[in-house]
Structure formats: C-alpha cells, structure tokens
Amino acid sequence: MLIRKYAAKDRKAVENIHFKVGITAYSMSRNPENKKTYSKLIEYHVTKEPESCFVLENDGKVAGYLVGCLDDRNYKDVWITVKACSDFLFRYFKLNKKDRRFFYCQIRTFFTALLGITPEFRVKKPKNAGHLHMNLLPECQGKGLGSLLIKRFLKYAKSKKVKAIHADAIEASFGNNKNFWIKNGFEIYSREETRFWKDIYPKEKMYIVCYYKKL
C-alpha cells in the first residue's frame, strides 16, 4: 500500500471510485449509471488543483483517493452544480430511465435549496478554510488507510499555511462515517437534512454534515 500524490494518469481510476463509492457509499445499484455527469463534481480538484490530490495505491492500482482544495474561495460550488445540471439537461435523451430519475431529483433539490424551500444550502461552512473529499474502495476500508490518507493531506495543507479544513459527508441510517472524522480530530460544524437522494431512498432521512478541523 502506498500513498502518493495524484497524477493525471490516475483520473479515470479516481472517477471510477468516485462513481462507485462516492456520496451515498452503499446500494449503488439504485444510483445512476452515467459517470460523465457525476464526475463533474471532482473536476475542479483534478484539473485546477491536482497538487492537492492524493491517491492510495495497492498493487499498482488506485484503491482510494483524496481530492483537496486549499481555499474554498477558488471552488465555486454553486457554479459547479449548475454546470453538472446543464450537462445533464444537454444529454437528457441519451440517459436511461434510472439516470434521468437520479439527476432530475438532484436538479429539483438544487433549485428548491437555492430558493430556500429545502435546507441543503443552510449547511454552514467555515470561512477561510479549504476542504477535502475522499473515498476508498470497499476492500480497503476499515484498515486505517483512510486515516493515513487524511493525515498526509492535512500535513500538506498545514505546510501551505491553511488554517482549517472541512469535509461534507452524508449521514444516513445505512452509512454514517462520523466516527472517522471524530477520530481524525474533526468536529461537527453544521448539519442539515437533505432531499438530494429522496427519489432513490424515499423512506430514508439523510443529512449533509460539515465536519471541521483547525490546523
């Protein structure tokens, strides 16, 4: 097992893991099959700030990743979501039924959140901070590797004089990684219910949790 800096050749593997494990982590069969639109969410990190990205390599294969951003002001999340929505609309007729349902729910929630009808955008984010997003393939989880990966990133962020880092995670009855963040010195900064995945998990109460750590 090796933790190293991300390189352009890793992009496909990182996008695959992001798609396979990302966001809700479980029951991916209910999630979309369209990788292209989904990968827009990590496009900023791997294209604009690849030096802040790390991978976990196992037997020469990428088995996990951490994509980082040292300054949130460079990461325009609303704009990134708008781009992902436009991409979806542009290719609407090429998508299968499952993907249409998934992305339609995402877009609908994006607009209800924007209008303040649903609470997703009320999740408070720390000011003057950077952020990270990470995922490990299931066979590599629970072995301390995520903690090693995050330590490597936090050390790097500190060396760049970053004052704080946050990570936005999803909490549901089928997946709650709170202990991971707490064990790695993060605390809960804010938490709001989300309807982003309501069409896929209609009975599930899901939350967006912003974890935060001062460096």
Ligand SMILES: CC(C)(COP(=O)(O)OP(=O)(O)OC[C@H]1O[C@@H](n2cnc3c(N)ncnc32)[C@H](O)[C@@H]1OP(=O)(O)O)[C@@H](O)C(=O)NCCC(=O)NCCS
């Ligand atoms: C969350 C994740 C990055 C953690 O990495 P990891 O290598 O599995 O975690 P570690 O082995 O370093 O775990 C450290 C501690 O965190 C806790 N933990 C880790 N993953 C957890 C999970 N999914 N649920 C609950 N606790 C978890 C454990 O308590 C563990 O401590 P212990 O070994 O003393 O019990 C990884 O499991 C993963 O990719 N999960 C799926 C997707 C995800 O949730 N990504 C984060 C979204 S930003």
